[in-house]
Amino acid sequence: MKVIYQTWWKVLAVLLVLSTLTTGLLFRVPVLPILHETIRNLYFHVPMWIGMLSVFIISVFYSVKYLNTGKEEYDLAAVECVNTGLFFYSLGLITGMLWAKFTWGEFWSGDPKQNSAAIAFLLYCAYLVLRNSIDEEQKRAKISAIYNIFAFPIMVVLIFVLPRMTDSLHPGSGGNPAFGKYDLDNGMKIAFYPAMLGWSLMAVWIATIRYRIRLIEYKKNSIN
Amino acid sequence: MELLHQTWNLFKKEVLLEWRSKYAFNGVLLYVVSTVFICYISFSLTPGFTGSKGYPIVWNVLFWIIILFASVNAIAKSFMQESKSRLLYYYSIASPQAIILSKTIYNILLMSLLSILALLVYLLFFTNTIGDPLFYFLSVLLGSISFSTVFTMISAIASKAGNNGTLMAILSFPVIIPVILILIRLSKSAMDGLERSLSYGNIGVLCLINVIVITTSLLLFPYLWRD
Numbered sequence: 001m002k003v004i005y006q007t008w009w010k011v012l013a014v015l016l017v018l019s020t021l022t023t024g025l026l027f028r029v030p031v032l033p034i035l036h037e038t039i040r041n042l043y044f045h046v047p048m049w050i051g052m053l054s055v056f057i058i059s060v061f062y063s064v065k066y067l068n069t070g071k072e073e074y075d076l077a078a079v080e081c082v083n084t085g086l087f088f089y090s091l092g093l094i095t096g097m098l099w100a101k102f103t104w105g106e107f108w109s110g111d112p113k114q115n116s117a118a119i120a121f122l123l124y125c126a127y128l129v130l131r132n133s134i135d136e137e138q139k140r141a142k143i144s145a146i147y148n149i150f151a152f153p154i155m156v157v158l159i160f161v162l163p164r165m166t167d168s169l170h171p172g173s174g175g176n177p178a179f180g181k182y183d184l185d186n187g188m189k190i191a192f193y194p195a196m197l198g199w200s201l202m203a204v205w206i207a208t209i210r211y212r213i214r215l216i217e218y219k220k221n222s223i224n
Numbered sequence: 225m226e227l228l229h230q231t232w233n234l235f236k237k238e239v240l241l242e243w244r245s246k247y248a249f250n251g252v253l254l255y256v257v258s259t260v261f262i263c264y265i266s267f268s269l270t271p272g273f274t275g276s277k278g279y280p281i282v283w284n285v286l287f288w289i290i291i292l293f294a295s296v297n298a299i300a301k302s303f304m305q306e307s308k309s310r311l312l313y314y315y316s317i318a319s320p321q322a323i324i325l326s327k328t329i330y331n332i333l334l335m336s337l338l339s340i341l342a343l344l345v346y347l348l349f350f351t352n353t354i355g356d357p358l359f360y361f362l363s364v365l366l367g368s369i370s371f372s373t374v375f376t377m378i379s380a381i382a383s384k385a386g387n388n389g390t391l392m393a394i395l396s397f398p399v400i401i402p403v404i405l406i407l408i409r410l411s412k413s414a415m416d417g418l419e420r421s422l423s424y425g426n427i428g429v430l431c432l433i434n435v436i437v438i439t440t441s442l443l444l445f446p447y448l449w450r451d
Contacts, residue, residue, distance in 0.1 A: 067444075067447045116402065119398050119401045119402065120398070122397070122398040123398035123399065126394045126395050126398055129391075129394055130381075130385060130391065130394075130395060133385055133386060133391055134385050134386065139384070139385075142447065142448070143381060143384055143385050143448070145447075146381060146444045146447060146448050147381055147395070149440065149443075149444060150377065150381075150440050150441075150444060151399075153436045153440065154398075154399055154402070154433075154436070154437075157402065157429075157432070157433060157436070158402050161429065162402055162405075162406075162429070165425055165426070165429065166409075
């Protein structure tokens, strides 16, 4: 876990996010009916979900590690990754809702993609409730690690598989082409891919800071 | 081979215990019959409802909600009714995978029987509008299998975390919502008598969810039981 104390990738994250702020807002985008300039939301909406996904994957990784070794630090890493992931989850929902207001007409129109995102949000809220319901630390760490591993594949099915099978207005679902297929010209790619990487690194960075704070608290409270 | 042998013996034990008391089966059966009857009486307060346009939709959704709550009640018991000392005894003679597998298979059997009986009772009270009965029956079976696999694992987690019903509901509902959405879609198309090949995608996703849930429970249960 040495890499979380190094600086180079944090600098990279800041540079990438700053670059997408300029390229994403200033570069030329294809002129499409209905979408118009809202297509720029792609640079800020999709990276939130990618950021969420990367911290959730790290969280599952540390849950597996916790079950194998029983070290308390791994549990702290897993829970802080989930906390950060939920923050990015909310940002993803909000950016999506803003975009939906301008293109679909409503903040929340009961689209399958929106509904299953809300259900998966409940899934991770249940994780936090489960943690609060157990007092004994090791038992809490073990059971929540198990639930975390159990919840992750279901979240993936909910958000990334199910909406593709029904009629959804969301790009990339239910026969609607994703932006990548037709509209994402090379000019957009310059802004889009750095945004994905930059915001993922940003999410990981926030998670590591939260983890380090938790670790200090844990060490302070432990008896030695 | 050892695993299969242990699973089979534990499964026989589950069936034998249930056969002696018939508590879970009769209890949930009575629960289902009374719920159906309450729904029947409540809906018959509105005359002409059976002929109305929304009737098939309500028919289908109501059936799945009854089955959902019946299965939560039936399966929540599977780990909670075991005493701590008896669980310890099982773990000393069998592998944890055998225990969760036997519980899952037993719950599948129990839920299939219960939901078939529930369907029969339901058909007795509410006028039948099913277009493709065989396919509807298949979707009911698939539904009881999916409910059993999901709820068995969740009840194992909930029973470790203090045995309360609230936790069972909080943990299981987000997991079960996608399953019940697919089931309602599948059974609705069976009801309307649509072309069967249109539903193969839904059946595939349902089987996929079951495979994911069973593999994760087999992988995770060995960590869960140890205190």
